[in-house]
Amino acid sequence: MRRKLSHRLILFLSIGYAFLYLPIIILIVYSFNESRLVTVWAGFSTKWYGELLKDQGILDAVWMSLRIAFLTAWVATFLGAIAGQVMARFGRFRFHSGFASTITAPLVMPEVITGLSLLLLFVSMETMIGWPEGRGMLTIWISHVTFATAFVAVIVSSRLREMDISIEEAAMDLGAHPFKVFFVITIPIIMPALISGWLLSFTLSMDSLVITSFVAGPASTTLPMKVFSSVRMGVSPKINAVATFIVLFATVIVVTSSVMTIRQDKKKQREIQAAMKENLGK
Amino acid sequence: MLRHIIGKLALTIAAVFLVNGALTAEEKILHFYNWSDYIAEDTLENFTKETGIKVVYDVFDSNEVLETKLLAGKSGFDIVVPSNSFLARQIKAGVFQKIDKSKLTNYGNLDKALLKVLETNDPGNLYGVPYLWGTTGLGINPAKIKAVLGDDAPMNSWDLVFQEKYISKLKSCGVSFLDAPSDVLPSVLLYLGEDPNSLSTSMYLDKVQPLLMKIRSHVTYYHSSKYINDLANGDICVAIGWSGDVAQAATRADEAENNVEVQYVIPTEGAGLWFDMLAIPADAKNVENAHILINYLMRPDVIAEITNYVWYANANTASFNLVDKEISGDTSIYPDAETKKKLFIFDVMPPKIDRVQNRIMTRIRTGQ
Known part of the structure; x- marks a missing residue:
């Protein structure tokens, strides 16, 4: 059943979309600007892309950010899923509320405080046990996992609370081991939460500036740090060019993944229909 | 599935450790912490060609970030570039080591008058070498x-x-x-x-x-x-x-x-x-290399290139004639003697x- 949208709704919708997407479009358009000024149009040119490919500093920063974000996303999803499972399924064990609130604390903690405390932790650990030796990619990764895990845990546990627990119980009644239930029943059902948790961690890690600035060491400049430090000497359209690449990259991933989900859904529906026909035929 | 995930995890963790290990094992290296684009495009490349010392250039976005790292200690950097007023406070906190001027053969190129002014922040010019100023x-x-x-x-x-x-x-x-x-x-x-x-x-x-x-x-x-x-x-x-x-x-x-x-x-x-100063943290690991780079940055031709690129004046008297006329002739960048008298240091x-x-x-x- 499709409802026709009224004109007013369409208007509001387009204003909303414009607000979300116009800045990105402007950003992309200005990456093809001839002028060094980010806000004055002076003709079409691809020279900033050439400059970007020559700028090893920015490229290194992008590569560093991507690697950290990728590693963060996997580990945060893994840890967050476990934490979410414990919060939602293990009943009211002792310290339950303490556990739940400590795990979500990084969500509400100002980044400056998280960053500074992690820095102090790493420094004192180095003096006491000699590890981690210096700061760099490793410490940034640990910090990003710390706050990204909190987000994943919240997403996963709320999904688990919505899920019908009787399905799991049915599987156990039929003799499945709890681990088997988790992998065969629970994981497929909470998959959307895991995927969005993964993507969210990736994004959070990609644009974390404050925490990263604190815990970064030599040879670990990430993209946000690079962009912010270039403000003093003036932001150049090279930044727009990088952003365009990232938008492009994100679009490709989102489009392919949604095409894949649609295909799978259709396949599943066909299978269900086929199975129903078979059953009816008997 | 579980084995799969654990396998992946072990791999990534191993990768992270390897990257860190490889970095610390390297020698002839120098960690330079500066503002973004605050150096000519080929300065560090030329330096590496000449000395064989690889420079890892990292950037900060504010003096405050730099200060936090210095005060926390073990920043891992060998040369940092605080502004003069921050340098003064940091010297008092004891985060820098004295610069060994016997290793700096080009020290004589620096502007004596500016060095004198800088003594307000750094008595005896013991800890900092002026880089660029404005x-x-x-x-x-x-x-x-x-x-x-x-x-x-x-x-x-x-x-x-x-x-x-x-x-x-x-x-x-x-x-x-x-x-x-x-x-x-x-x-x-x-x-x-x-x-x-x-x-x-x-x-x-x-x-x-x-x-x-x-x-x-x-x-x-x-x-x-x-x-x-x-x-x-x-x-x-x-x-x-x-x-x-x-x-x-x-x-x-x-x-x-x-x-x-x-x-x-x-x-x-x-x-x-104000000045941006080159300084060496007390716990720097590559002190020798840091001195070599500071000395290199005081070479008239090198610092002139940097000024030509970033449009900030340097404190190197010997480089004045090598700086583009467009910059050296601009009294708003290189003020004349009369104006200089009226400048005060923060x-x-x-x-x-x-x-x-x-x-x-x-x-x-x-x-x-």
Whole structure:
């Protein structure tokens, strides 16, 4: 059943979309600007892309950010899923509320405080046990996992609370081991939460500036740090060019993944229909 | 599935450790922590070619970030570039080691007069070597100011922004102030004919604050970098700003060919002087290499290239003739002897004055 949208709704919708997407479009358009000024149009040119490919500093920063974000996303999803499972399924064990609130604390903690405390932790650990030796990619990764895990845990546990627990119980009644239930029943059902948790961690890690600035060491400049430090000497359209690449990259991933989900859904529906026909035929 | 995930995890963790291990095992390396793009494009490349020392260049976005890392200790950097007033405070905190001048054969190239001025922050010039320097003055758009104030506008005076009868009119074409109390307030003191590095709180509360309160409604905004683009676009006509930034606005306006002309002026009353300093943290690992790079950066041809690229003056007398005439002839970047006498250095303030300065700035911004 499709409802026709009224004109007013369409208007509001387009204003909303414009607000979300116009800045990105402007950003992309200005990456093809001839002028060094980010806000004055002076003709079409691809020279900033050439400059970007020559700028090893920015490229290194992008590569560093991507690697950290990728590693963060996997580990945060893994840890967050476990934490979410414990919060939602293990009943009211002792310290339950303490556990739940400590795990979500990084969500509400100002980044400056998280960053500074992690820095102090790493420094004192180095003096006491000699590890981690210096700061760099490793410490940034640990910090990003710390706050990204909190987000994943919240997403996963709320999904688990919505899920019908009787399905799991049915599987156990039929003799499945709890681990088997988790992998065969629970994981497929909470998959959307895991995927969005993964993507969210990736994004959070990609644009974390404050925490990263604190815990970064030599040879670990990430993209946000690079962009912010270039403000003093003036932001150049090279930044727009990088952003365009990232938008492009994100679009490709989102489009392919949604095409894949649609295909799978259709396949599943066909299978269900086929199975129903078979059953009816008997 | 589980085995799969664990396998992946082990791999990634191993990868992270390997990357870290590989970095620490390397020798002939130097960790340089500087502002982004604050060096000529090929300086470090040439240095590596010449000495075989690989330079890892990392960037910070504010003196505060740098300070946090230095104070926390074990930053991992071998050379850092704080501004002079921050350097002064950090020296007191003991985060730097003395520079071994016997290793710096090019030290004699530095400007003796500037070194003397720097002794305010670093007595005996023991801890820091001046890298680049500039002043805090006015960025102006002469055409627009003339359009508003007429031909007899005081273009080269602090009157332009501190005198109500002028700034109230300039409001129509846009005025920006730096969001930096330690830059703006001393300039006001200088304008009032007082000691710009005054240590008396009543001076700030009774003289500076009333003046700024009176003109606050005419200031378009307080920001420390936005004015670069706005000057270049012609969105504002006067800004209290840093010399290199305004020079950059001028170049950009030039490149954009948008008929906007931007100029930097050191007001005739004088202006504040600041330096970015090269310093070696006390716990640096590659001290020897750090000295080699500092010495390299004091070579006239090398530092001249850097000045030509970033448009900030250097403190190297021997390099003056190697700097592009366009820059060395520009008195707003390299002030003449007469102007130089009127420049003062921003001194480090005790916490009490720091607090007063910050409070005044907040009051002016919010109007309360």
